[in-house]
Amino acid sequence: MVRVMIIDDEKAIRSLLKITLEREKPLIEVVGEAASGIEAINTIDIYKPDIAFVDIKMPFMDGIEFSRLAIKRYPDLKIIILTALKDFEHARKCIGIGVSDYLLKPISYEEIKNTLKKVIGQIKKQPESDESCDFTADDGSSVARIKDYIACNYRDPEINLTSIAQKFGFNASYLSRLFKQKTGTGLNDFLLKCRMEKAISYARTGTLMYVTANEVGIPDPNYFGKCFKKYTGKAYSEYLKNPVG
Amino acid sequence: MGKRVAGKLKRWFSSRKLKQKVRYLVLAIIALYLLLFFFIYMFFIEKSMMNYTLESNYKTMVSIGNNLNSELNTIKSMSQLIMTNSNIAAYLMNDSTPGSRYAHNAITSIYDISNNFNYINSIYLYRLNWQSVHIARGITYVNTAIMKEDAWLKEVYDANGGCVIRINGNGAYITKSGEPLISMIRVVNDIDTQKPIGLLVVNLSSKILEDSYKDMEGNGKQFYYCDESFKPIRSVKMLTELNKLEITGERFNQTTTGNLGNKKIVSYYHIPNTPFIIVGIEKMSYADAIPSKLGWVTVALAALTIFSLTFVSIFISRYITSPIERLVQSMDIVKRGWLKRVSLSLPDDEIGRLKDSYNNMLVEINNLISQLIEKEKKMQKAELDALQEQIKPHFLYNTLDTIAYLALMEPSEKVYDAIVTLGNFYRKFLSSGSKEISLREEIGIVKDYLKLQKLRYEDVFEDEYELDESLLDKMVPKLILQPLVENSLYHGLRPKGEKGVIKISVFKKEDKIHIVIFDNGIGMNEERLSRIMDNSRNSFGFKGTIERIQYYFGTDDVYDIESVEGWYTRVDIKIPI
Numbered sequence: 001m002v003r004v005m006i007i008d009d010e011k012a013i014r015s016l017l018k019i020t021l022e023r024e025k026p027l028i029e030v031v032g033e034a035a036s037g038i039e040a041i042n043t044i045d046i047y048k049p050d051i052a053f054v055d056i057k058m059p060f061m062d063g064i065e066f067s068r069l070a071i072k073r074y075p076d077l078k079i080i081i082l083t084a085l086k087d088f089e090h091a092r093k094c095i096g097i098g099v100s101d102y103l104l105k106p107i108s109y110e111e112i113k114n115t116l117k118k119v120i121g122q123i124k125k126q127p128e129s130d131e132s133c134d135f136t137a138d139d140g141s142s143v144a145r146i147k148d149y150i151a152c153n154y155r156d157p158e159i160n161l162t163s164i165a166q167k168f169g170f171n172a173s174y175l176s177r178l179f180k181q182k183t184g185t186g187l188n189d190f191l192l193k194c195r196m197e198k199a200i201s202y203a204r205t206g207t208l209m210y211v212t213a214n215e216v217g218i219p220d221p222n223y224f225g226k227c228f229k230k231y232t233g234k235a236y237s238e239y240l241k242n243p244v245g
Numbered sequence: 246m247g248k249r250v251a252g253k254l255k256r257w258f259s260s261r262k263l264k265q266k267v268r269y270l271v272l273a274i275i276a277l278y279l280l281l282f283f284f285i286y287m288f289f290i291e292k293s294m295m296n297y298t299l300e301s302n303y304k305t306m307v308s309i310g311n312n313l314n315s316e317l318n319t320i321k322s323m324s325q326l327i328m329t330n331s332n333i334a335a336y337l338m339n340d341s342t343p344g345s346r347y348a349h350n351a352i353t354s355i356y357d358i359s360n361n362f363n364y365i366n367s368i369y370l371y372r373l374n375w376q377s378v379h380i381a382r383g384i385t386y387v388n389t390a391i392m393k394e395d396a397w398l399k400e401v402y403d404a405n406g407g408c409v410i411r412i413n414g415n416g417a418y419i420t421k422s423g424e425p426l427i428s429m430i431r432v433v434n435d436i437d438t439q440k441p442i443g444l445l446v447v448n449l450s451s452k453i454l455e456d457s458y459k460d461m462e463g464n465g466k467q468f469y470y471c472d473e474s475f476k477p478i479r480s481v482k483m484l485t486e487l488n489k490l491e492i493t494g495e496r497f498n499q500t501t502t503g504n505l506g507n508k509k510i511v512s513y514y515h516i517p518n519t520p521f522i523i524v525g526i527e528k529m530s531y532a533d534a535i536p537s538k539l540g541w542v543t544v545a546l547a548a549l550t551i552f553s554l555t556f557v558s559i560f561i562s563r564y565i566t567s568p569i570e571r572l573v574q575s576m577d578i579v580k581r582g583w584l585k586r587v588s589l590s591l592p593d594d595e596i597g598r599l600k601d602s603y604n605n606m607l608v609e610i611n612n613l614i615s616q617l618i619e620k621e622k623k624m625q626k627a628e629l630d631a632l633q634e635q636i637k638p639h640f641l642y643n644t645l646d647t648i649a650y651l652a653l654m655e656p657s658e659k660v661y662d663a664i665v666t667l668g669n670f671y672r673k674f675l676s677s678g679s680k681e682i683s684l685r686e687e688i689g690i691v692k693d694y695l696k697l698q699k700l701r702y703e704d705v706f707e708d709e710y711e712l713d714e715s716l717l718d719k720m721v722p723k724l725i726l727q728p729l730v731e732n733s734l735y736h737g738l739r740p741k742g743e744k745g746v747i748k749i750s751v752f753k754k755e756d757k758i759h760i761v762i763f764d765n766g767i768g769m770n771e772e773r774l775s776r777i778m779d780n781s782r783n784s785f786g787f788k789g790t791i792e793r794i795q796y797y798f799g800t801d802d803v804y805d806i807e808s809v810e811g812w813y814t815r816v817d818i819k820i821p822i
Contacts, residue, residue, distance in 0.1 A: 010643060010701050016650035057639060059739055084642040105642040106649065208811040210741050210767055221742020237743065 001026060002120055005049035007034045007066065008082060009058040013107070017053060017082075020109055024116065037061030037069075038157055038220035042227075044070070045161040045172065045188065049077065050123050051116075053103070056083040056090065060220040061157070064093055071098045073162050078119045082107075142168060143182040146175075147190070154194040155217045161187050196231040199224070203239045212236070264566040271558040275551055282547060291508075295501065298510055298529060302499055305461050306514035309468065309523050313457040313516055316364070320429055321408055323362045324447050327370075328433050330354045337372055337433060337443040352378050364453040366426055367418070370433075371444040384421040385448065391417045392444075401430050401444070410519050412472055418448050425451045425478050451478065458523065465528030473520050475513070486511045486526050501529075568596045576603065584611050624796050626789070640697075641671075647700045666696050674724075681797070684751065684760070685717035691726045691749065698734060706738045706764075711750040716758050721820065722797040728786035729762045729816055737766025737814050753822070760818040768808040777806065794818060 004021060008014045018030045032047030034040035038060050040052070052070065056063035067079045081094050081102035094102055100119050103111060146164060153159055164187065165175040179187040195216040202212040213224035228236045258266065327333055336351035351370060359365045359380065367381035375389060391397055397417070401409050413419060414428035426448040433443040451470075458468040470478045475487060489502045490511045499512030508529040515522050568591050575587040586604045591597040648663045670693035673686060688710070695708045730747060738745040748763040769777070778788050794803045798820055808814040 010647065011703075012647040012650040012701060013643065015654065016646055019650075019653055059735075084639045106645040208741075208767075209743060211811065213742060221740065225742050 002028050002051060002116075002123065003031045003047065003049045004028055005032045005034065005040070005044065005047050005052045006030060007037065007040045007052055007058075007063075008055035009035050010055075011035070013055070013082075013105075017107060017112075020107060020112055021116075023109070024113070027120075028116065034223075036220040036223055037063070037066035038218055039223040040066060041069070041158060041160050042188070042192075042218070042223070044074070045176075051078045051080060051100075051119060053080050053082055056081050056085075056094075056102075064097065067094070067099055068097045069158060073160075073166065076124065078122060080115060080119060140182060142170075143179055146179065146187070147183070150187075150191050150194055154191060154198070155215065157217045157219050159191070159217070192227060192231065196228060199228055199236075200232065200239070203236060206240060209236045209240075262566075263569055264562060267558060267561045267566055271554055271561075275554050278550055278554070279547065282550070286543060294529065295508075298527065299499060299501075302510055302512050302525060302527060303497060303514075305466070306497060306512060306523060306525055309458045309461060309525075310514055310516035313454065313521065313523075314518060316453050316457065317408075317410070317429070317519065320362065320364065320447060320449060320453075323358060323365075324408070324429060324431060324445055326358050327355055327368070328431075328445060329436070330358065333370065333433070334436065334442070336370070336378065338435070348378050352380060355380050364449045364456075366420070366448040366450045368448070369444075369446040371446070373441065373443060381448075385426070386419045386421065388417050388419075391415065401432055402441070404431065406432055406434055412478060412520065414446060414448070418446075427451060427453060454478065454521070467526045469524045469526075471513075471522045471524055473515075473522060475522060475524070477524075478521075484524060484526070487513070487524060499525075564592060564594075565596070568592065572596065572600055572603075579607075584614070620796065623789070624793055641667075643701060644697050647697075651700070663697070663700055666693050669693050670697060674727075676723075680723055681720045682723050683717065684719045684721050684758075687721055687723070687726050688712065688717070688749065688751070690724070691730050694727055695730065695734075695747065702734070702739065704744055706734065706745045706747050709746060709748040711748065711752075713752050716751050716753060716822075719758055719820070719822070722793050725790050725794055725818070726760065726762065728790045729818075732786060733762060733764035733766060733814065737764040737768070739766075741767045756822060757819045758822055760820070762816045762818075763813065765813045768810045768812050768814050770810045774806065774808055794820065 006014050006017050006021075008017070014033050014035070018033070021028050021030050031049055032043060034043055036058050037054075040054075041061075044052075054063040054067055054070075058066075063081055063083075067081065070077055070079060078100040079098075081090075081099050082105060083090055083102055084105040091102065100122065101115050103115055146168060149164065149167070150159075161176060162172045165172040168175070170178070176187055179185075179190070183190065185193070195218060198216045199212050202215060207215070209225060210221040213219055213221040216224070218224040218227060225236055228234075228239075232239065258269070261269065330351075332347075332350040332354040336347040339347050355368050355370065355378070359368055366383065367379060367385050369377055369379040369387070371377045371392075375393070392414070397415060409430045411428045411430060413426050414430065418426050418428060420426060427450075429447040429449065431445050432441045433445050434440060435442045454470045462468060469480075469484055471484075472478060475484075475492065477484060486502065486509065490498060490500050490513060492498070492513075496515045496517070497512065499510055501508055501510050503509045510525070510527040510529065512525045512527075513522050514525075568589075571589055572587065572591065575589055578585055584607050586607050587600055589600060591600050644663075644667055648660060648667065651663055652660045670690065673682075673690045673693070676682070676686075692708070692710070695706075699706070699708070726749070730749070733747050738747070745765045746763075748761075750759070750761045750763070752759050752761075778791070791804050795801050800821070803819055805817040805819070806815070807817075
């Protein structure tokens, strides 16, 4: 089964693509969606896709920028760029950063099938590394350092589990389990918590949502809004009007 | 008539080339100058010449008279010698027959005496009884009967021993050849008693008259001797020139006849003590009258004048008309549509500066034209950009995908609606040809556009309209609102992450139509606001749109923009009603 993630700022297109891809079940499974590059960075470690469909034109962080980052971070990830423009310059850029293929809008089922066939053939499915889970004492101090690192760098919109793991020389899934064991919270949740607590303090001072979003390292205010609501149970605007707790 | 000719001449002259004008003008001036010079010169010269000639003429006439009198006096002296000769007295006093000794002696004495004198034609010596002796050259007929008339004698006797001078002895002596004779007649008195004893007649050849003016003749001067009735002595014909001359009691008179350049001075002089009138006819000769030095100076002056005028003409031609002509020829290339600069080497004077100015002007014009072309290009490019922004696949394909999704998920009514809207939008949007459409249609495009965009970004915005219907027929350049609305959507509302409003209002205020595009998106800070009219990527669509509006309405004051960062942006398009 190939795990697929769809990253596009337009919900309709994401949905259309999802519907189309689901015809390829069970070979393909759409494991997740993201409405922006920012959202994708924050969720990709959860979905762990083999293939990502990335719209080239997105606000806050465009497809090229995201792809460059993702390819560096996830060498096995296959990226298929979605573009409305069959443009040599674009194609050159995409190939240059290691994008696997690209698809032209409007989306046609035939092309998707062909492209998928091609890309799936390139996937080298590695067996799930099942490293031993005996964590050394030294790992404890690592977790502390990572917490400090997050507290210092949560404003950086590009950090996520994988980038931190790479920085500290861990395997991502290993770090995830380690962090959870040592702190009781997932690393992603910890990062989110740092950002949201800060966001709450901004909200208390009456800072506009998109400004706050930028300040706390989630420069996509839509995704930030979703995160904020999920974390606090209230919309940011409500929080602005009625800043309690 | 004269006016018409003058007008024609004026038009003709005006239409000549500059070079010809100068040439004609110089020629005219030379002609005028010469003519004037000639007339003035003639006038003064003639006047002075006339005075001079007239004066000299009088002197000549008097001199001729003196010459004649002097000769006559000589002859008189000779007659005196004859009269006082003893042989003559002896002949007259004594009774003697012809061929007698007295007569012979008398003739011999007369010969001896007269031999030394000129002009003597014949000498007759009469006794009181009209017996006579004579000597003569050539044949002379003597009519003694005339001499015996009282009238003939009376004057001689009245002269009281003086000489009476008569032409041909008043008819008593006629030469065979017809040559007139000058007769000097006097009574011979006895030395002691002073009583008349005889009559002496000395006939002189008329050569004496001719010799008196021989030296003055020539150079256009002619002289004629007349008797006291102005009858020419040598000719029977009267002198026609004398008709012009008023005969007065004066001894001398003169007048001028003839035309300028062919003038004659006619004069007469009654020579004292003689019955002769000398008539002089003199052709005026300028060569004589004008002092030669003055003549040369005059010619030199005239030559100098012509030379300097020619020089001026050449100068004008070389330094003014020729350069202008060359300049004009070079400028003529513009007629063929080439705004090419003139490259000529011209003197660094006004004409050179004219060329420079002309070149500068051409440069200016070329600049203006290229600016215009540039502007026109910009306009077209901006229009094209706006068009392309929508025609380019992003919008269409994304919208199509959206509709495809709707088709799969939503009720078919909504799909139908979306497809119709898309069709409407593209029909209006691509409405070929006209660059201008009514405000109503323009807003229609925006409405369709926003309707389609709402399908894609349904949680992002609401659109609101507040339109003054009476203003919607105003014609505006096509696609001026859509780019601004697009800016509101993509740069104002979407980055905000919260649902916003796009509001379009049309109203009239202070004689202008205001089209306001308002959005409560993230707005702009001062810095971005100030850079919105720069060519930066951030202001994409805005600058081009504003420039098109400015160009279309011919004024720069077509917009206001205000914005508060985080809150709103308000673009106010102001167009003349």
